[in-house]
Each structure stands twice: as C-alpha cells, then as structure tokens.
Amino acid sequence: MSDIIRRDPRSEWIARNRLHPLHASLQALGASWVGPSGLIRKNPHAVAFVGPNGLKRIDRSGAQQGGGGKRASISAAAQLPLHIIEQPSFHIVVVPDMVGGRLSSHDKDLLGLASMLAGSEGAVVAVVFGEHKESAFDTAGVDRLLHIQGEAFVGYTPEQRIMALRAVDDQLAPRHWLFPDSRTGGGELGRRLAAKLGERPATRVWQVADGQCIGRAGAGQQDLARRAPRLILAAAECADPVGETRHEVRAIELEGTLAHSLTRIDNLGAVAVDPALTPMAEAEFILSGGNGVRDWELFHQAAEVLGATEGASRVAVDDGFMPRDRQVGATGTWVTARVYLAVGISGAVQHLQGIATCDKVVAINKDPGCDMVKRADLAVIGDSTAILQALIERVSEYRQGDLRDVA
Numbered sequence: 001m002s003d004i005i006r007r008d009p010r011s012e013w014i015a016r017n018r019l020h021p022l023h024a025s026l027q028a029l030g031a032s033w034v035g036p037s038g039l040i041r042k043n044p045h046a047v048a049f050v051g052p053n054g055l056k057r058i059d060r061s062g063a064q065q066g067g068g069g070k071r072a073s074i075s076a077a078a079q080l081p082l083h084i085i086e087q088p089s090f091h092i093v094v095v096p097d098m099v100g101g102r103l104s105s106h107d108k109d110l111l112g113l114a115s116m117l118a119g120s121e122g123a124v125v126a127v128v129f130g131e132h133k134e135s136a137f138d139t140a141g142v143d144r145l146l147h148i149q150g151e152a153f154v155g156y157t158p159e160q161r162i163m164a165l166r167a168v169d170d171q172l173a174p175r176h177w178l179f180p181d182s183r184t185g186g187g188e189l190g191r192r193l194a195a196k197l198g199e200r201p202a203t204r205v206w207q208v209a210d211g212q213c214i215g216r217a218g219a220g221q222q223d224l225a226r227r228a229p230r231l232i233l234a235a236a237e238c239a240d241p242v243g244e245t246r247h248e249v250r251a252i253e254l255e256g257t258l259a260h261s262l263t264r265i266d267n268l269g270a271v272a273v274d275p276a277l278t279p280m281a282e283a284e285f286i287l288s289g290g291n292g293v294r295d296w297e298l299f300h301q302a303a304e305v306l307g308a309t310e311g312a313s314r315v316a317v318d319d320g321f322m323p324r325d326r327q328v329g330a331t332g333t334w335v336t337a338r339v340y341l342a343v344g345i346s347g348a349v350q351h352l353q354g355i356a357t358c359d360k361v362v363a364i365n366k367d368p369g370c371d372m373v374k375r376a377d378l379a380v381i382g383d384s385t386a387i388l389q390a391l392i393e394r395v396s397e398y399r400q401g402d403l404r405d406v407a
Helices: 009-018 105-118 158-172 184-195 296-306 315-316 351-355 372-377 384-406
Strands: 032-034 041-042 049-052 056-058 090-095 120-128 144-148 176-180 200-207 212-217 222-227 231-234 250-252 285-289 309-312 340-343 360-365 378-383
Touching: 090 105, 090 158, 105 120, 105 176, 105 200, 105 231, 120 158, 120 176, 176 184, 184 231, 285 296, 296 309, 296 384, 340 384, 351 372, 360 372, 360 384, 372 378
Parallel strands: 090 120, 090 176, 120 144, 144 250, 176 231, 200 231, 285 309, 285 340, 340 360, 360 378
Antiparallel strands: 032 041, 049 056, 200 212, 212 222
16 A cells, blocks of 8 residues: 555645534544533544654544544535525626636635625526536536537637627626636626626625625725626635535526627637746746755756746745745745645745645645645655656656647
8 A cells, every 4th residue: 555645635624624514524433422511522532643753643623634544534425515596586697717627716706705695595607608627616606507618609709708698698687797807808808798788897896795895996005995786897815715515506508599790809829928937926837946956957947848937935045046036925926826836845834825825736845744735735745856857757758649649
C-alpha cells in the first residue's frame, strides 16, 4: 500500500465546523455521545491517531487527519438537505462566465447572492452557453438549468447570446438578472443586455440587502448605494457561496424556436499572449516558487512549458531569485488564478492571504505538514527538482502525441 498521505480539505473543514449539516457524519464512531443530562460527551481516547513521525496526536475535530489512522470521508448516504422549489413565485436568472467550462469562484459567489435573493419562494435559474464540464451545479445553488447549445453560441458571439437572453426574459420575466462584473465576458454581456432591455444596471456591486445594493464607484475609492435594480453586475465576493444545501438542477428549455441574427462581428479566435507579460493579478495559471526551489533554471523552463505566469514567495524575492513585482501575498500581489501551483513554498500567513481566492491550489513540497500542503487541493510530496523534471517530460510527451495525432 502506498505511504503517500492524501488529504481531503473539504472533509477536514466540515469536521471542524459544528454548524455544517455533515459535521456529525465525519466524527469518529464512539468519539461522542449524548449523556443523561442532554449534554454531548466526548471520549478523548477515541480522537487520537499516530502521526507520520510515530508520535500519538489528538485531533480535536474528530477527522483523524494523521497518516496512521483511518481516513474520514463523506459517506454516500450522508447527503446535504435537498432544496426543491416545485412552483416558484419568481425567478432569479444568473449568467455565469463558466471559464474553462466550469464555475469559477466568482460564479459561485454570484449563485450565493442569487440564492439569498430567491429565498424560499424563488428559483435560481442558471443560463449556460455551449459545452461545459461542470458537475456540481446542485451544491452551487442552481434550481433550474437552461443549457443553450449550438454552433451560433461557440466562441465570442455576444449578439446571438443577447437574443437568447432576450427570449429568456420574455419567457420567465425574472425578478433579477445577475451577471459577474468580470473581464471574461460577464461584464460586457450584462451591459449589452441592459441596453437591449432598456434597464439601468448596477455595476461593481459587492453587497445586496433589504432592497438596496452597494457598488464601487470613484475608481474604487467610494461606495454608491441605490435601490437594487432588475439587472445587477456583481463583483467577486458579493456573497457567500452556497454550501449547506443541495438543489434540484431541473433542466428547462426555451419555448419556441430561437431566432438568429446576422452577426456583425467576425470572431478571429483567441490571440496568443506571452504568460511572462501577463500581470499576476489577471493570470489564470501561476507557477510560484519559494525557498524549496533548488534549480531556478528548471523552474523557468517548467513555466515556459506549462504556459504559466511566474510568481514567487517573499523569501525567493528577498534572496534575489525573482523580481519584486512577482511576489505573491498580502505584502505583494493578491492573485485570483484558477490554478496556483506552489513549488517549495511553506505557506506563510501573508502568502496564504494572497492566494485565498484562487480556485485550485497545487502544492509541491517535501514537508507533508506545512501550511501550504494543508491549504492545497492537491499536494505532491517529494523533491521539487525531480517533480518539475517529470512534469516537463510528461507535458512534452503529451503535446508531441497531439501533434502526431494531427499529422
């Protein structure tokens, strides 16, 4: 059996959160019980495990996160409560960006805001264009899913999408339209729809409550409060994502035939951009190095092969291995990458603050107990030089195989 330590950050978080619906299912059997007085009693001997160094540890969360104990996992029988809206009184329509075919953290925040606005009487409708790879619409808060496909919606097609959204507006008459105020399509699409519907949208909104919305104004230096309009373009972290309920994700379709217009835009495709010139605050994929990197030439080669933007920890910058503008963290640049690959970074508090909004964090480190490994969604324990070399070889073989298939 492999000695590799595998962690499930979500299960560990649920095990520590006593208010989560699945908290009880992740507690060790016999570790706690209800006493005669109604108080919960805990057995301190049942929450101990043997760590990688052979010492006995006590995990007060009950998740038994050590290497020698039995792993706690979410049981298939333990499910979040299902939220069903059979006959909604109104609809809240969300048009997520779906960058890469999946819900981003910004999209999930938007769905959290939609669920808050829908309450117990409304239904959250997600409108998705083209093919997607998302399989977790239910835990993101989607009650109805409208999947619009076809060649007319592939690539950059704002005119066709606006016509489809206009048809959605005629059919559902939603109480609110929600778009991510982002550079990846949602900001432009929301403003185009507002012009089409004759609505005055609220932009850069970061809070909605009691019929009022607050948005950033004055180059981000001021807040503008107004009555919540029908069309809202929300910023990231506008609300907490849905995490305590499952939703039905019932498929719906547009009634009638969807009309198409002659496009006035020629889509010439994506333009290749040098990742080294991409600002880290806008980068989607970041390869970041720290004190554990021993071969910086190999690190730069890996970034070039992977097509990643380079970043670094404060230690690597202070040692002169990377320029100051590549420092990631609270004292450097706050990043929002979809994938953040940390090589040889232990995970100081300031660094973890700077990557808090990254979707997926991958850690390469020798220390399985460092804070970066605990934060990571996927961790590889081993020598960074050997792992980077193997990664370069595998990526090169994969691309050469694709080229042979094309030939």
